[in-house]
Amino acid sequence: MEILRKLYEMTAFGSLIANPGPLLMLVIAAILLYLGIKKQYEPLLLIPIAFGVILANLPGGQMSVNPGEFIQLDGLKHLNVTPEGKEVLIDMEHRYLNLFEIAHEYGIMNFLYYMLIKTGLLPPIIFMGVGALTDFGPMLRNLRLSLFGAAAQLGIFTVLLVAIAFNFTPQEAGSLAIIGGADGPTAIYTTIKLAPHLLGPIAIAAYSYMALVPVIIPLVVKLTCSKKELKINMKEMDKLYPPKHKIKNLRAVKIAFPIVLGIVIAFFVPTAVPLLGMLLFGNLVKEVGSTTLRLSEAASGPIMNAATIFLGLTVGATMTSEVFLDVKTIGIIVGGFFAFAISVFGGIAAVKIYNLLAKKKINPLIGATGLSAVPMASRVANEVAVKYDPKNHVLQYCMASNISGVIGSAVAAGVLISFLGG
Amino acid sequence: MDQNFNLALQLMGVGMITVFFILFFIIILGNVIIRFVNRFIPEASVVVTSSVKKVSTTIDPKIMAAIVSAVKTVTGGKGNVVKIEKESK
Numbered sequence: 001m002e003i004l005r006k007l008y009e010m011t012a013f014g015s016l017i018a019n020p021g022p023l024l025m026l027v028i029a030a031i032l033l034y035l036g037i038k039k040q041y042e043p044l045l046l047i048p049i050a051f052g053v054i055l056a057n058l059p060g061g062q063m064s065v066n067p068g069e070f071i072q073l074d075g076l077k078h079l080n081v082t083p084e085g086k087e088v089l090i091d092m093e094h095r096y097l098n099l100f101e102i103a104h105e106y107g108i109m110n111f112l113y114y115m116l117i118k119t120g121l122l123p124p125i126i127f128m129g130v131g132a133l134t135d136f137g138p139m140l141r142n143l144r145l146s147l148f149g150a151a152a153q154l155g156i157f158t159v160l161l162v163a164i165a166f167n168f169t170p171q172e173a174g175s176l177a178i179i180g181g182a183d184g185p186t187a188i189y190t191t192i193k194l195a196p197h198l199l200g201p202i203a204i205a206a207y208s209y210m211a212l213v214p215v216i217i218p219l220v221v222k223l224t225c226s227k228k229e230l231k232i233n234m235k236e237m238d239k240l241y242p243p244k245h246k247i248k249n250l251r252a253v254k255i256a257f258p259i260v261l262g263i264v265i266a267f268f269v270p271t272a273v274p275l276l277g278m279l280l281f282g283n284l285v286k287e288v289g290s291t292t293l294r295l296s297e298a299a300s301g302p303i304m305n306a307a308t309i310f311l312g313l314t315v316g317a318t319m320t321s322e323v324f325l326d327v328k329t330i331g332i333i334v335g336g337f338f339a340f341a342i343s344v345f346g347g348i349a350a351v352k353i354y355n356l357l358a359k360k361k362i363n364p365l366i367g368a369t370g371l372s373a374v375p376m377a378s379r380v381a382n383e384v385a386v387k388y389d390p391k392n393h394v395l396q397y398c399m400a401s402n403i404s405g406v407i408g409s410a411v412a413a414g415v416l417i418s419f420l421g422g
Numbered sequence: 423m424d425q426n427f428n429l430a431l432q433l434m435g436v437g438m439i440t441v442f443f444i445l446f447f448i449i450i451l452g453n454v455i456i457r458f459v460n461r462f463i464p465e466a467s468v469v470v471t472s473s474v475k476k477v478s479t480t481i482d483p484k485i486m487a488a489i490v491s492a493v494k495t496v497t498g499g500k501g502n503v504v505k506i507e508k509e510s511k
Contacts, residue, residue, distance in 0.1 A: 143452045150438075150445040157434035164430045173430065247456050249465035256455045264451060268444060290496050404445055411444045415437040419429070 012059035021321025022057035028324070029053035029316075032204070041211030045184060045312050049204065052316020055109065062107040065318045067197065070106065071097045071114065113314040118196065122311045123189035124278040127410075129304025130185070131282025132296040134374065134406070136257055137250060138399035141243075145366055145397060147350065149404025152370025153412045154346025155180030159339035160416075166331060171195045174416040176332050179206045180339025181409025182213070183372035188315065189275060190413045193421050200319035201329040205336035213373050214380045216337075220344040221384055225364045229352075230388045232363040234397045241360040254287040265411070271421070272414030276407065343371045347401065362397075369398040370405045378402045481506055 008014055016023060029050045036046035056064035073095040080090050096114075103111035116122050139146060156177045163173035171194040178190040179202065187206035191199050209216065221230070247253055258280035266273050286296040347367030355361050365381040378398035385394045486506065493501045 140452055140456070143449045146445045146449055146452075147442065150442040153438065153441045157430075157437045160433060161427070161430045164426045170426050170429055173426075174433075245453065245456050245460065248460045249463055251465070252459045252463050253452075253455055256459065257452065260451060260455060261448060264447065265444065268447075269440065293496075404448070407448065408441045408445055411441050412437055415433065415440050419433055419436070 025057040048312025049316040052313040056317040063109045065113045123185035125307040126185045128278040128282035131279035132300035142400040145400040146404035148367040148370040148401040149408040151350030152347035155339040155343030179336035180343040203315045258284040269414040275410045369402040
């Protein structure tokens with residue numbers, strides 16, 4: 001009998017019966033794995049996140065990420081000797097265990113989390129890869145469509161207001177609201193800076209809604225646009241009202257653009273520089289061409305892939321039952337959807353207002369793609385346009401507002417971090 | 423609560439204005455770069471070498487220009503297309 005009791009204590013069954021929360025988390029992980037593997041909803045992120053959730057919730061596995069308080073050295077005093085030989089006690093407030101101590105005390109997942117996530121390293125690294133995959137060409141050819149990328153940030157700031165009304169702190173509300181930017185790395189970066197304890201649910205919500213772009217955009221478009229509006233043919237409009245300037249040397253423009261833009265943004269919104277600076281650097285090495293081909297291939301290939309793996313696993317590992325099974329998670333899931341939908345509506349509304357004032361009409365689908373989610377949002381919008389008129393291909397126009405949406409959401413994140421960051 | 427709500431309202435105003443301002447500025451900046459490049463460094467037209475024309479007369483000139491342009495881009499202007507022929511099966 002004693003042997004059986006010891007065996008029972010050795011296994012994880014005892015702790016699972018006492019606290020069944022991890023079992024529920026394993027079910028949630030299984031659902032996420034199903035969505036990633038079978039439904040192919042953002043599989044590159046959802047599968048590592050889901051597996052991170054599994055690892056974190058295996059009892060006794062020591063793979064869950066511990067909150068910041070565990071590694072803080074607050075309250076300790078350090079004896080320091082001044083150059084004059086005086087002994088001074090220095091308060092150790094805001095000092096932390098070093099990475100070796102974290103690995104030794106709390107295991108490798110905490111080491112990875114505090115080294116790669118808490119420092120804010122991985123989202124800019126991923127942005128570098130995104131930059132190396134981004135073509136600013138469609139945006140440069142249709143520059144004025146960039147404004148709709150600004151209008152589509154409306155969801156972020158609207159949900160910020162609503163979340164505060166629902167008792168989220170301003171920092172938590174800012175992290176939740178940024179889901180409306182439809183940009184995974186931006187959402188994660190903002191949350192790391194403002195409310196790291198919500199990282200897991202916010203990352204899940206952001207990537208889930210990005211995967212649901214093919215459902216959300218057509219839904220909002222159907223509710224807000226008429227058939228006549230959706231049949232507006234952008235190429236016909238271009239023939240009727242041709243652009244003033246044709247680009248004579250697109251390659252030179254594409255090389256100059258990230259350099260100049262990076263410098264200008266650094267002056268206006270310095271907090272957006274870690275994200276946008278890396279995005280623009282990645283884009284520059286892509287546009288330079290063959291001489292930096294190895295760099296752009298590394299940025300968009302091995303580096304981005306490795307970053308994605310560690311980002312997914314560590315974010316997943318933050319989702320223990322104590323953190324995830326909370327009323328705020330439901331608020332994040334619901335609020336994230338509204339942030340997303342209102343952002344799509346914001347872009348559409350801006351197009352409608354523009355069409356009231358301008359002769360050259362714009363298809364509202366171009367406004368709907370003003371959020372990030374590149375290039376899926378544009379592809380979905382193009383499919384909607386072709387459904388109403390098989391000859392009306394709006395992809396390259398949507399890409400213009402879609403790419404500007406990436407910049408817009410990073411700027412919005414910069415504003416939130418500037419005002420709400422500690 | 424009221425204080426937080428006021429902060430959120432303030433952020434909404436500041437945030438939307440900043441995002442619009444930055445993207446509006448990008449439009450101006452983009453146009454300035456385009457005008458500058460058009461004026462000072464307009465692209466030299468792609469010249470298809472005569473040797474290629476002579477050898478592969480059956481290939482569409484547009485396709486040939488695309489191949490020459492691709493080789494030029496990948497090799498950083500150092501590579502030359504000398505001959506294009508279809509692979510015999």
